[in-house]
Amino acid sequence: MMWEQTREGAGTTMPGGDQEPGSYYVGVDVGTGSVRAALVDQRGIILAFADQPINRWEPQFNHHEQSSEDIWAACCVVTKQVVQGIDVNQIRGLGFDATCSLVVLDKQFRPLPVNHEGESHRNIIMWLDHRAVSQVHRINETKHRVLQCVGGVMSVEMQAPKLLWLKENLRETCWDKAGHFFDLPDFLSWKATGVTARSLCSLVCKWTYSAEKGWDDSFWKMVGLEDFVADNYSKIGNQMLPPGASLGNGLTPEAAKDLGLPAGIAVAASLIDAHAGGLGVIGADVRGYGLACEGQPVTSRLAVICGTSSCHMGISKDPIFVPGVWGPYFSAMVPGFWLNEGGQSVTGKLIDHMVQGHAAFPELQAKATARCQSVYAYLNSHLDLIKKARPVGFLTVDLHVWPDFHGNRSPLADLTLKGMVTGLKLSQDLDDLAILYLATVQAIAFGTRLIVEAMEAAGHSLSTLFLCGGLSKNPLFVQTHADITGMPVVLSQEAESVLVGAAVLGACASGDFTSVQEAMARMSKVGKVVFPRLEDKRYYDKKYQVFLKLVEHQKEYAAIMKGD
Ligand SMILES: Nc1ncnc2c1ncn2[C@@H]1O[C@H](COP(=O)(O)OP(=O)(O)O)[C@@H](O)[C@H]1O
Ligand SMILES: O=C(CO)[C@H](O)[C@H](O)COP(=O)(O)O
Known part of the structure; x- marks a missing residue:
């Protein structure tokens, strides 16, 4: 855990200080790899931060599982750490966000196994789990109207295919015994309050619920999950609340003791992690930074939450249908606005995969450790050493990567796509590793450019990226996103701005702010702006042409192999 220094002119109480008491909020963010908590004040300043890794199991290829009990225990550890040393009576609200993973509990709220091994502590099918491929194909073949709101094609990462997989594969050990299917953010708010109401965010974005029309019975009947209709959706949620709404009587005595x-x-009613990141960044006051979005509506801002995956969150006043991009979802992130969510299923995970799988990784690790640096800081400085007189990005003139190692979420919405690398040589030294890492970072940024272009072609008008999540701490990743999209990138004052988003929820639930918008405007703050290097544009435009050719060729190869 780290405590921040008192900032000049702060004027409110710092933990353990003896100034006038302030109001604090606790935000808890459950990512793919770890659980984080922060103690946040009314200006959105993080006063204390703690994190803890969480267990993951991959019993088979494409099966990814977690434990809700493990995750709750980790939430308790980090929350206790961030409130140490303050008067807890100054804490006014608590907000959770989490990955959109599926939690399964029995009728007595005990964990049920989501695996053939019958391991009941592994009761979460994680968002990146791709076990339900056959189920999602069948769902997409129905061409049901609800698919219009997920870009035209449902993703295997959403909940309906996973539920169908459980029904078809674990009927006796899981499906028949299940009493409650929760999205992970809603599981956490239930655990804290005992209230089973779901957040509109999770149900609208991952479960086909419509904020305006409710559940569509015909969808569930058509895909073979009519069970939910018959019991009035009690297992998946028949009471919904907008994100930030206060739940029941607040924290239960039992959860209070745990936390x-x-x-x-x-x-507060929770949010999915990407959506909390959106709240944490897009409402900031941008005056004085020379940004085009200063004079434009908030709809010109695209929040990009970059962790294990990247999520591209764009809002609009009217619904916009973007082929291959999820949404439009009403009020699922910012109340009163429609949301489109583009995404890349693996970004941080892809960079880790490429770097850790390279023959020179042990050497990299040893050298980075010797310098007390992260491997990424070491690689970035190594690239600077070998670039000579040219800009760093030009090191990949003959090395190109297509980044869909886990399928394409947006805008191609094709889970069968695979990763590609062209330009490999026989050498396997640190220079090669660094250049492959650079080409991977660039490929991810080209993926963002493709998503931005799809959103703009459908009617969004975007001028500025707001990045957050673990990858936004990597200066190479940030500059590359600016250079390749041609847009400035805004970074928040708080590096852990997803947690500021979670705290915004707690602040709203406490009643200290009248709306999510007001809390966002007060609590999200610009830290740094990174402008694109326009002189490199021609180079990146050429690389983008190659990028687009890669996927075209991949589809041609698949067609050749399918032919007689
Ligand atoms: N300081 C850093 N520099 C470079 N990359 C980082 C840094 N911190 C985290 N990352 C990358 O960000 C990714 C994890 O981001 P995070 O937001 O913690 O993920 P999640 O929310 O999915 O758990 C990892 O792939 C990691 O390599
Ligand atoms: O689908 C998503 C949001 O809608 C996210 O990709 C998922 O929740 C995982 O997030 P992260 O990569 O930050 O762990």
Whole structure:
């Protein structure tokens, strides 16, 4: 855990200080790899931060599982850490966000196994799990109207195919015994309050619920999940609340003891992690930074949340249908606005995969450790050493990567796509590793450019990227996104701005702010702006042409192999 220094002119109480008491909020963010918590004040300043890794199991290729009990235990550890040393009565609200993973509990709220091994502690099918390929094909073949709101094609990462997989594969050990299917963010708010109401965010974005029309019975009947209709959706949610709404009577005494917080404090209806990141960044006051979006509506801002995956969150006043991009979802992130969510299923995970799988990785690790640096900081400085007189990006003139090692989420919405690398040589030294890493970072940024172009072609008008998540701490990743999209990138004052988004929820639930918009505007702040290097545009435009050719060729190869 780290405590931040008191900032000049802050004027409110710092933990353990003896100034005038302030109001604090606790945000808890459950990512793919770890659980984080922060103690946040009314200006959105993070006063304390803690994190803890979480267990993951991959019992078979494309099966990814977690444990809801493990995750709750980790939430308790990090929350207790961030509130140490303050008067907990100053904490006014608690907000959770989490990955959109599927939690399964029985009728007595005990974990049920989502695996053939019958391991009941592994009761979460993670968002990146691709076990339900056959189920999602059948769902997409129905061409049901609800698919219009997920870009025309449902993703294997959404909940309906996973539920169908459980029904078809684990009927006795899981499906028949199940009493509650939760999205992970809703599981956490239930655990904290005992309230089973779901957040509109999770149900609208991952479960086909419509904020305006409710559940569509015909969809569930058509795909073979009519069971939910018959029991009035009690297992998947028949009471919904907007994100940030206060749940029940707040924190239960039992959860309060677990978390080290006072019973009864306000707990907010949750958000999916990417959406919390969006709230944490897009409402910032941008005056004085020379940004085009200063004079434009908030709809010109695209929040990009870059962790294990990347999510591209764009809002609009009217619904916009973007082929291959999820949404439009009403009020699923910012109340009153429609949301489109583009995404790349693996980004941080892809960079880790490329770097860790290279023959020179042990050498890299040893050298980075000797310098007390992360491997990424070491690679970035190594690239600077070998670039000579040219810009770093030009090192990949003959090395190109297509990044869909886990299928394409947006805008091609094709889970069968695979990764590609062209330009390999026999050498396997640190220079090669660094250049492959660079080409991977560039490929991810080209993927963002493709998503931005699809959103703009459908009616969005975007001028500025707002990046957050673990990858936004990598200066090479940030500059490359600016250079390749041609847009400035805004980074928040708080590097952990997803947690500021979670705290915005807690602040709303406490009643200290009248709306999510007001809390966002007060609590999200610009830290740094990175402008594109326009002189490199021609080079990146050429590489983008190659990027587009890669996928075209991949489809041609697949067609050749399918032919007689
Ligand atoms: N300081 C850093 N520099 C470079 N990359 C980083 C840094 N911190 C985290 N990352 C990358 O970000 C990814 C994880 O981001 P994070 O937001 O923590 O993920 P998640 O929310 O999915 O758990 C990892 O792939 C990691 O390599
Ligand atoms: O689908 C998503 C959001 O809608 C995210 O990709 C998923 O929740 C995982 O997030 P992260 O990569 O930050 O762990």
